[in-house]
Amino acid sequence: MKIGVLGSGKVGQTIAGKLAAIGQQVMIGTRDPQKLTEWQQKAGENAWIGSFKEAAAFGEIVFNATSGSGSIEALQLAGSEQLEKKILIDLSNPLDFSQGMPPILFVSNTDSLGEQIQRTFPDVKVVKGLNTLPAPLMVNPTQLADGDHNLFICGNDNDAKNEVKERLQQWFGWKSGAILDMGDIKAARGTEAILPFSMSLWGVLGTPVYNLKVVHQSLSK
């Protein structure tokens, strides 16, 4: 499959590197191709580098791995024509680090970055997900507790969410039951708002390798 990954930071490199490693065709869209020389050597023959627009056109599915503060602009550069009718897996978070750690949110409570992206690109199938996780866990969940922790997705298109669920299992090894569908894109308010909390846990736990698990009563009880 051909996949576009917008954003050349740690998250974008991790996602795209994993996809290339498992034999998918992947193009990272970036403003800064020089940054990716080392990444591309490692990622090998399945990995390309292009502009945001080229990567969006290339991908049958596109990941938004740009930093939240630049996501709308990056997607505008990618172009609604290139993204139209495609699934956009939105990993972005509306984080503002200008006041130190933990970050604050530049949109929250009564709106979310996921909703803003969906409103700006109404013909794109935005599926918010993976945004609550440290990058290495996104693509290798079984490194922690044999994958027994959760990933939250949301979006307005059920078929798109189901496809994303399948792809995350197939590409990265997520277990089906570990992926919780929180509802429509409005649920991004909730999954984005846990970031300041969850990022604080790094300092509390003393390890960057952690995630949330929802523990619940068995429904048969």
Add this chain to the structure above:
Amino acid sequence: MKIGVLGSGKVGQTIAGKLAAIGQQVMIGTRDPQKLTEWQQKAGENAWIGSFKEAAAFGEIVFNATSGSGSIEALQLAGSEQLEKKILIDLSNPLDFSQGMPPILFVSNTDSLGEQIQRTFPDVKVVKGLNTLPAPLMVNPTQLADGDHNLFICGNDNDAKNEVKERLQQWFGWKSGAILDMGDIKAARGTEAILPFSMSLWGVLGTPVYNLKVVHQSLSK
């Protein structure tokens, strides 16, 4: 021990009922004593009912189990003199249900209700905690996954947090390792902000008996 519980809703009744059942002396502070007739009969001889002021004066430790929108006012009625130098276990959440479910937050991101309470009552040792949980789990964590899920506390006074940790183990059966100290009262921004997300999980899971667990890599690895 003598304990004051401010608030006669489900949370207040659950906390105070459990404390009376294990032989603590407890007084619920309420504006509406009639509401508690049935509760008091069940709670028995260790249970009293009073005003906010009487309950605050009665307690060596005080729980704030009032609804978030009325917490500051209820605490003002309780009176700073009655609360002075005491530990206040703050269970409140700044939830606004006026726009439906999930609720929005009437204070968030760059401030929190926990911080507002601490600022309003600087001589009270505010320890935020239990606010992320459904009431039955607060006082009976082992009913779910043998207690293997987390409770988050924060506050400015380390001795107060340590005492609260011990009390929650002793009174309600929380395991020591299950109680995560998130830092000073500013961390209430994080633990209050997860409520809209965590309340949405009820509908997703189809059960009200659930909680979050932080799964992390063993530090010895």
